Amino acid sequence: MTGPEILAAVKAERARQSRLWNRDHDHGHGDCSSPDVPGSVKVAVLTEEVGEVARAFLDGDVPGLRRELTEVVSVGWAWLEGL
Numbered sequence: 001m002t003g004p005e006i007l008a009a010v011k012a013e014r015a016r017q018s019r020l021w022n023r024d025h026d027h028g029h030g031d032c033s034s035p036d037v038p039g040s041v042k043v044a045v046l047t048e049e050v051g052e053v054a055r056a057f058l059d060g061d062v063p064g065l066r067r068e069l070t071e072v073v074s075v076g077w078a079w080l081e082g083l
Helices: 003-021 039-059 062-082
Strands: none
Touching: 003 062, 039 062
């Protein structure tokens, strides 16, 4: 993937996360960019995504690895937006 392709994939994933979590839920309201979601939940979300990166890597699942790395970057991006 090229830089522009990576950025487009991350932006698309950020939009997906935003749409998916734009509601009240057990941990507040919104995605990891929301000040209504506690930092402990954001750490858990990011850690879960990193675990999925490890699983995809260990399984030799290159498309899955690409997808999970995109999700890690997107969660981190969301969290940075909320700081």
